[in-house]
Amino acid sequence: MPEEPAMAKKKVADLALMGGVPRFERPLHVGQPNVGDRARLHERLDAILDRRWLTNHGPEVIELERRLTALLGVRHCIAVCNGTVALEIAIRALGLQGEVIVPSFTFVATAHALQWQEITPVFCDVDAETHTLDPVRVEQMISSRTTGILGVHLWGRACDVEGLSEIARRHRLALLFDAAHALGVSRRGRMIGNFGDCEVFSFHATKVFNTFEGGAIATNDDALAQKIRWMQNFGFSNYDQVDHIGVNGKMSEICAAMGLVSLESLDDFVAVNSRNHARYVERLSRLPGLRLLTYDQAERHNHHYVVAEVLPEAGLDRDALVDVLMAERVLARRYFYPGVHRMEPYASLYPNAGLLLPVTEALVERTLVLPTGTGVSFEELDAVCEIIEVALSGAAAIRARRSARPVSLAGRNARPMLAPVRPRRAGGAR
Numbered sequence: 001m002p003e004e005p006a007m008a009k010k011k012v013a014d015l016a017l018m019g020g021v022p023r024f025e026r027p028l029h030v031g032q033p034n035v036g037d038r039a040r041l042h043e044r045l046d047a048i049l050d051r052r053w054l055t056n057h058g059p060e061v062i063e064l065e066r067r068l069t070a071l072l073g074v075r076h077c078i079a080v081c082n083g084t085v086a087l088e089i090a091i092r093a094l095g096l097q098g099e100v101i102v103p104s105f106t107f108v109a110t111a112h113a114l115q116w117q118e119i120t121p122v123f124c125d126v127d128a129e130t131h132t133l134d135p136v137r138v139e140q141m142i143s144s145r146t147t148g149i150l151g152v153h154l155w156g157r158a159c160d161v162e163g164l165s166e167i168a169r170r171h172r173l174a175l176l177f178d179a180a181h182a183l184g185v186s187r188r189g190r191m192i193g194n195f196g197d198c199e200v201f202s203f204h205a206t207k208v209f210n211t212f213e214g215g216a217i218a219t220n221d222d223a224l225a226q227k228i229r230w231m232q233n234f235g236f237s238n239y240d241q242v243d244h245i246g247v248n249g250k251m252s253e254i255c256a257a258m259g260l261v262s263l264e265s266l267d268d269f270v271a272v273n274s275r276n277h278a279r280y281v282e283r284l285s286r287l288p289g290l291r292l293l294t295y296d297q298a299e300r301h302n303h304h305y306v307v308a309e310v311l312p313e314a315g316l317d318r319d320a321l322v323d324v325l326m327a328e329r330v331l332a333r334r335y336f337y338p339g340v341h342r343m344e345p346y347a348s349l350y351p352n353a354g355l356l357l358p359v360t361e362a363l364v365e366r367t368l369v370l371p372t373g374t375g376v377s378f379e380e381l382d383a384v385c386e387i388i389e390v391a392l393s394g395a396a397a398i399r400a401r402r403s404a405r406p407v408s409l410a411g412r413n414a415r416p417m418l419a420p421v422r423p424r425r426a427g428g429a430r
């Protein structure tokens, strides 16, 4: 790390927020892409160009779908151009309309995929421990207009799929999952991809496994899979024959090639994530007021998200800690602040949604996501821990400093209703 100033943080005065030198010269992003073997990618790119078969279900896409189907142990896995379009297609193929129950504590695309098709997202609260849909609450949100439940395996930790399946069955509702975070994850020994009517993955650059941009829909339902394939390709069922309405949701060959190369390294990516996560837990979970989310040891996980809840006993609130980290150029993120129900158009359409979301409203104020992945070295990770340790040990001094000079980096977009802020996607961060 030659470009880094070797500026260890021993005491609170060393922190950049308190006038010290920033620990990192280059920003440390959350969601830096994992990149597999470059030479293998170049080989595949050459093969694609030699074949002059650039898209339209070419050999790379076919191979990727085959490998993903095997990895997930599922009957069908259809590669799509991105996760959002995959969600839109899945929702359409399932014939959802009226109202669909969905968490607000998620990335905004989950709700957009519904609203885009004029389906009302009915925001449901999550469980405080798991951060995923609370089945008891879900059942309370069902109305005569409800046609489906859209659960999110947030942070790659599976929803209560058994509880949700039981409710969906009893009320004859479609059940699908936004599995954008959950590639390579199991639930009671079975891979995510096999639950509900279908499950939707994202292979965006910031996810554990990426195809630059991409996604997939997994299902064990043959008829649904066929419908999805038609819808994804303009509704073509044969040459010159269109039987359905459809869009262009195809994955290109170069994206599939990236996916095949990423897949070869997926175990390595997960091993790095797992080691990083264990280190964060070891160093940070003994600090007062920091609760690090853990992953169930009995299941397979991708360990792609290092999520901390900053509790009152920490002495600093989450936004203060984000300011400390940002001053050091650690771009920790406040996922999923401020909650989808407080973003437009939802805030205007459903102004009272928050009344039924007490857990979500608390979580958006206290969750913090820290950098991990193959783009972060172990030394950098230890430096992040050191910054947090020093910040919490000097909480009183930091609070005094902040109240004297209330300039907040985190707070800059704290009022989205007054000043809509576009989510930043630069630098691979989201």
Ligand SMILES: *Cc1c(COP(=O)(O)O)cnc(C)c1O
Pocket (backbone or CB within 6 Å): 082, 083, 084, 085, 106, 107, 109, 110, 152, 178, 180, 181, 202, 203, 204, 213, 214, 215
């Ligand atoms: C990333 C993400 C999406 C959207 O996926 P894209 O591939 O970026 O379109 C949807 N839902 C969740 C929970 C996500 O994190």
